[in-house]
């Protein structure tokens with residue numbers, strides 16, 4: 234893995250130290266590239282407003298939104314760490330993704346062009362069978378496709394109570410090499 238990679242890990246659980254965070258940290262252990270970790274609950278965003286077609290301009294972001302935008306643009310690899318909530322990503326992750334739609338319209342940001350060629354990854358844990366995570370996989374994969382990003386895939390694990398994931402030996406084994414996949418430069 235080249236050392237000009239910059240990984241952004243976005244923790245999207247509604248609790249700290251949960252299974253998804255633990256699995257993400259396990260998978261990140263061998264990553265030698267620069268790592269930045271942000272917990273979405275530490276950077277709350279206001280309700281997303283869709284101003285694309287009503288004549289209002291999207292303003293240059295400030296505060297938490299700016300921090301998330303800057304971190305997103307700086308990264309070469311974006312890792313969405315989201316538990317499965319109601320078959321989908323967590324509300325904090327969904328809100329962050331909704332903001333991508335606004336950032337596409339912020340003058341001077343050139344969001345779509347700057348996202349192209351980055352890699353999007355997912356890490357997710359759920360308590361039921363893996364089929365319930367299909368919407369998570371689809372949401373992230375299609376979002377990557379929409380922005381011309383590489384798709385790294387989703388590392389999936391099983392658990393309910395914190396640390397249950399430590400009993401999921403196949404997820405822990407997959408975590409050892411999950412981020413080792415290389416992509417051709419787009």
Ligand SMILES: Cc1cc2nc3c(=O)[nH]c(=O)nc-3n(C[C@H](O)[C@H](O)[C@H](O)COP(=O)(O)O)c2cc1C
Nearest residue numbers: 246251252253316317318319320359360361392393
């Ligand atoms: C709001 C909420 C919704 C959930 N929905 C699902 C679900 O649809 N399918 C499932 O298998 N587990 C579901 N779970 C269980 C969590 O995915 C599981 O407990 C997971 O470990 C939570 O992530 P965390 O430990 O990283 O915080 C849900 C849990 C919560 C709190």
